[in-house]
Amino acid sequence: MSKSSTLWSDAIYRLSRNKAAMFGAFILFILIICAALAPWIAPYSYSFQNLEIGASPPSAQHLLGTDVLGRDLLSRILYGARISLLVGFVATGVALIIGVTWGIIAGYVGGKVDSVMMRIVDVLYGLPFIIFIILLMVIFGRNLWLLFGAIGAVEWLTMARIVRGQVIGLKNQEFVLAAKAMGVSNISMFRKHLLPNILGPIAVYATLTIPQVMLLEGFLSFLGLGIQPPMSSWGTLIKDGVESMEEYSWLLIYPGLTFTITLFALNFFGDGLRDALDPKTTDN
């Protein structure tokens, strides 16, 4: 156990020296706090309408202005953060569970099982998944949990490939062979011996999957096929902003800015984490 804790403390040290990554982490931290505390810190309810003022530019009462129905934009962005981040984390979690299980089994069992499992991944890679998500949303209705599951079910493929590669590298090492010789069951082999050793790449890839997932959700919500009113994510806010951007450009700009900054933060943090955990595989 001491070896792995050295790896992690090393990584944390390297990460803390990476300014872009720390900045990303800081922004994410603030965002998560804001999203969690939205009901208490939002100045208004996300559905509170003030039709008398309608769409008004940013002012002291409404820091980021109001939308066409007089709803406070700042509050709506804060509540939207809950949905957008929730989709990001839950769908990534779904992708993680499927991808890691698939990759560990394929890599550890090897042989025919491996080649069939990875061939399935190859085939799925080549299919237009966004179209299938849209198809599912049309057929089964636009349900939040279905959306989580559908997006997660799409994003697990790369995770499975990464995990499989790692497991193949590990499975012939002495400690795994020793554990096998001692009669460790498959389940505890996965949990106690393989998983802890591949946590690094998994953490990195998971961090980089979150922005992908959020983009996908934004994409679907923008088309009107994702999150449905009265719930709102950043994708739906951007969609609403586009509809009235000619007169009320702030309705597009502030949600768009929030979304972009979040994606930046996640990408910087993910890149930094990768560099920190595995200094060999920087992308330059």
Next chain:
Amino acid sequence: MLSIFLKRVLLAIPVLLAVASLTFFLVKLAPGGPFDADKAVSPQVLKNLNEAYNLDASQWEQYVDYMGGIIRGDFGPSFRYPGRSVSEMIATGLPVTFELAFYSILIALLIGITSGVLAALKRNTYLDFIPMAIAMIGICVPTFLMGPLLVLIFGINLELLPVSGWGQLPGDKILPSITLGFAYAAYIARLSRGGMLEVLNQDFIRTARAKGLTEKNVVIKHAMQGGLIPVVSFLGPAIAGLLAGSFVVETIFQIPGLGRFYVEAAFNRDYTMILGTTIFFSAMIVFFNLLSDLAAMWLNPRSRDA
């Protein structure tokens, strides 16, 4: 290499068959009949409709009929637009979407490769940092935000370019193509930078330089062939992404392409249209993936001989 190619083609056929079957039965699972309109239809009319659209046959017969139709290029009638067939709608929308995708990929390759190669050659100078910072923006600003922002700036505030349409006003193809191409330019810039950096450190480049080739020749003839393989393998998935992006771009700019038809069909619950286009998109994407893998294999001498 030929045998790998044949294997891939042979694998593509059952995959497409599976996709088509799965989509067919998924659509059949959809709640409600296609003619559950707002106003009630008399039973006789409904019966005639079902007969006309072959919905009174058993599921299995419908499936066999449909699959037979696909092979002949017939995706059946549209449920929402009476008298129009899905194949007709694909035929009208496809050229527009292809044109849009073509311009976008052209922009993406031109900007992406130029800036990526330059960045690799001038590593750690401002010619490296600035394009890579812009590329990061391209990756983080989603198409559905980029498009409206470009419209707001160049269409509405500066009044330089038309804000919508396709082929009706001069210059109305510029903004959609840039919107769709920008994100891919960013990816391609990063990929070609990475690929070039890897190749530029290799011995054969040192040899080429040592034997006195001009830097231009070293870069274009020797380094780029290997350095751009990642870009070529990326093109297949990129085309899949471009098709998805066309949903958004065609919606924003009101372009009558296949992507917009698909989104409309999704809203109208035009099941035959959804079914037909899904199968069609899948076939196209499988085809382009095959093509880009082949090109990448051909470019890489090691896998060419295999």
